[in-house]
Amino acid sequence: MSQDMIDALVFLAWLVGAAAFVLGLHQMNSPATARRGNQLSAAGMTLAVIATFLWLLSRPGGLSVTAIAIIVGGFVIGGGVGLWMARRVAMTAMPQLVSLFNAVGGGAAALVAIDDYVHIVGTPELVVATAIFVVLGAVIGSVTFSGSLIASGKLQGLVPGQPITFPGSRLVTALTALAAAAGLVVLVLAAGGLLALTPEFQLAVLGLIVVAALIFGITLVLPIGGADMPVVISLLNSFTGTAAAMAGFVVGNPVLIIAGALVGASGAILTKLMADAMNRSILNIMVGGFGTGDSGGAAGPGGTGGEVRAIGMDDAAIQLAYAQKVIIVPGYGLAVAQAQHACRELADLLEARGVEVSYAIHPVAGRMPGHMNVLLAEANVPYPQLKEMDEVNPEFARTDVALVVGANDVTNPAARSNPQSPIYGMPILDVDHARSIIVIKRSMRPGYAGIDNELYTDSKTGMLFADAREGLQQLVAAVKQV
Amino acid sequence: MTPDDLLNAIAIFVLAILVGFEVISKVPATLHTPLMSGTNSIHGIVMVGAMLIAAAADNPFSYGLAFIAMVFGAANVVGGYVVTDRMLQMFRKREPKP
Numbered sequence: 001m002s003q004d005m006i007d008a009l010v011f012l013a014w015l016v017g018a019a020a021f022v023l024g025l026h027q028m029n030s031p032a033t034a035r036r037g038n039q040l041s042a043a044g045m046t047l048a049v050i051a052t053f054l055w056l057l058s059r060p061g062g063l064s065v066t067a068i069a070i071i072v073g074g075f076v077i078g079g080g081v082g083l084w085m086a087r088r089v090a091m092t093a094m095p096q097l098v099s100l101f102n103a104v105g106g107g108a109a110a111l112v113a114i115d116d117y118v119h120i121v122g123t124p125e126l127v128v129a130t131a132i133f134v135v136l137g138a139v140i141g142s143v144t145f146s147g148s149l150i151a152s153g154k155l156q157g158l159v160p161g162q163p164i165t166f167p168g169s170r171l172v173t174a175l176t177a178l179a180a181a182a183g184l185v186v187l188v189l190a191a192g193g194l195l196a197l198t199p200e201f202q203l204a205v206l207g208l209i210v211v212a213a214l215i216f217g218i219t220l221v222l223p224i225g226g227a228d229m230p231v232v233i234s235l236l237n238s239f240t241g242t243a244a245a246m247a248g249f250v251v252g253n254p255v256l257i258i259a260g261a262l263v264g265a266s267g268a269i270l271t272k273l274m275a276d277a278m279n280r281s282i283l284n285i286m287v288g289g290f291g292t293g294d295s296g297g298a299a300g301p302g303g304t305g306g307e308v309r310a311i312g313m314d315d316a317a318i319q320l321a322y323a324q325k326v327i328i329v330p331g332y333g334l335a336v337a338q339a340q341h342a343c344r345e346l347a348d349l350l351e352a353r354g355v356e357v358s359y360a361i362h363p364v365a366g367r368m369p370g371h372m373n374v375l376l377a378e379a380n381v382p383y384p385q386l387k388e389m390d391e392v393n394p395e396f397a398r399t400d401v402a403l404v405v406g407a408n409d410v411t412n413p414a415a416r417s418n419p420q421s422p423i424y425g426m427p428i429l430d431v432d433h434a435r436s437i438i439v440i441k442r443s444m445r446p447g448y449a450g451i452d453n454e455l456y457t458d459s460k461t462g463m464l465f466a467d468a469r470e471g472l473q474q475l476v477a478a479v480k481q482v
Numbered sequence: 483m484t485p486d487d488l489l490n491a492i493a494i495f496v497l498a499i500l501v502g503f504e505v506i507s508k509v510p511a512t513l514h515t516p517l518m519s520g521t522n523s524i525h526g527i528v529m530v531g532a533m534l535i536a537a538a539a540d541n542p543f544s545y546g547l548a549f550i551a552m553v554f555g556a557a558n559v560v561g562g563y564v565v566t567d568r569m570l571q572m573f574r575k576r577e578p579k580p
Binding site: 017018021022024025026028029030031032034035037038039041042045048049052053056063066067070071073074075076077078079080081082083085086087089091094097098101102104105107108109111112114115116118119127129130233234237240241243244245247248249250251252253254255256257258259260261262263264265266267268269270273361363366368369370371373374377378380382383384386388389 | 483487488491494495496498499500501502503505506507508509510511512513514515516517518519520521522523524525526527528529530531532533534535536537538539543544545547548549550551552553554555556557558559560561562563564565566567568569570571572573574575576
């Protein structure tokens with residue numbers, strides 16, 4: 001086979017890989033086909049990687065022993081670590097793992113761009129366009145690397161979840177951004193021949209740009225509160241995709257460009273969806289300093305204006321057992337208390353009695369987009385019962401009992417009715433439209449937004465003061481007695 | 483990179499972004515976490531870039547960068563796909579009766 005033919009076949013293999021990514025993502029539009037979609041995507045990846053390896057071997061000169069050792073050794077080590085982490089991670093810890101994988105992906109993209117520059121600096125191959133893509137790839141990749149590590153650390157609890165600011169932190173962020181931009185201008189001028197700089201000097205400038213970008217990533221994520229993480233993770237995911245595409249421009253590889261663009265688009269959409277679901281602009285979230293970082297901890301009952309009606313386990317159990325339609329509204333508090341299984345057990349019991357049960361899930365329930373669905377799926381909740389906000393909201397009016405567990409701000413009617421409220425305009429679950437409401441909550445402590453929830457003082461609402469898991473377990477026992 | 487190459491690459495980039503928007507906006511919120519984890523593994527394709535720079539490397543510094551990029555990319559790809567698969571296999575219509 002001639003080299004031209006091999007080149008063409010490899011190009012086709014890359015194209016098939018890219019097509020597999022698109023088709024795989026397309027199959028993610030339904031839980032029934034999603035797993036096959038992911039496997040198709042993985043097959044496309046395998047094909048692209050193997051084709052690249054064979055192509056490199058087939059080229060005149062082939063691969064040096066060192067290069068083979070680097071590729072195979074790097075794959076075995078990196079792949080082994082990735083496999084090990086992916087197998088043992090708990091579903092509640094998914095956001096930090098995705099963040100960590102995102103960090104290394106961004107780091108790899110930055111390294112590819114940097115190394116390519118090391119090769120071509122000082123040669124005629126370095127043109128203006130290449131310099132731009134190298135710097136963009138290195139900057140975006142480095143920002144994602146350090147930013148995602150901090151985000152992952154926050155989610156894991158290694159870095160405090162609350163917004164961290166120090167005097168001049170905004171200034172540092174601004175200065176590093178400025179330094180990276182100035183560096184870009186210098187390198188572009190040098191590549192264009194307008195600035196006579198030695199290759200060593202140009203490499204030093206690139207080094208400075210990378211350091212500035214790494215610092216920028218850290219100071220970007222530190223001031224952002226833990227509960228805003230769904231937005232941050234989506235945004236960083238989008239960045240990594242873009243960085244991979246930039247690396248694709250640098251090494252002139254179409255499959256990198258296509259895959260990177262797909263991920264960039266996907267991250268951008270999710271970022272927008274998450275920000276909309278919180279009723280805040282992306283900029284407002286990135287500026288940070290909002291909230292205390294995490295819900296959790298306990299304070300004594302009391303503190304709100306209106307009358308609160310506490311109900312007992314048996315009352316709650318009777319209401320649920322004799323209902324026709326029950327909607328469970330789980331929030332992140334449910335996952336923190338590891339109450340998913342108790343929740344599912346209660347739902348099973350009710351269904352066995354002929355009650356129609358479904359789950360209403362707000363888009364930002366959890367620590368990354370769609371996190372709550374994964375946690376409930378893990379507890380064997382069948383996915384047809386998992387209802388999205390728009391789908392479930394009209395159903396509340398036909399619901400006998402809405403059972404709220406660990407959700408707070410996303411059920412607060414003030415978001416619809418009170419223009420003075422800080423959450424006014426935020427899309428919420430219309431829990432207050434249900435005929436009666438049971439809220440399992442440890443205390444009257446306010447949620448992330450730090451405001452009182454009018455739902456709790458509604459005359460239809462009964463408050464069941466208990467820990468999410470214990471409360472649900474006691475409810476299960478009480479329903480069995482009915 | 484010739485001007486033609488550049489324009490072709492930009493055309494591919496823009497079209498792929500549009501395809502991305504089109505495909506992703508149809509994914510239900512229920513699957514957003516696996517979607518993000520799945521796209522996360524797709525950008526592990528930078529591993530192909532790492533292989534290309536490993537092949538071109540001719541000094542210890544480049545060897546080092548290529549090796550780290552390879553480790554990072556491989557962790558991203560393998561870990562990402564495995565964890566996405568683990569999540570998606572949990573989404574069932576009905577739990578299997580014991």
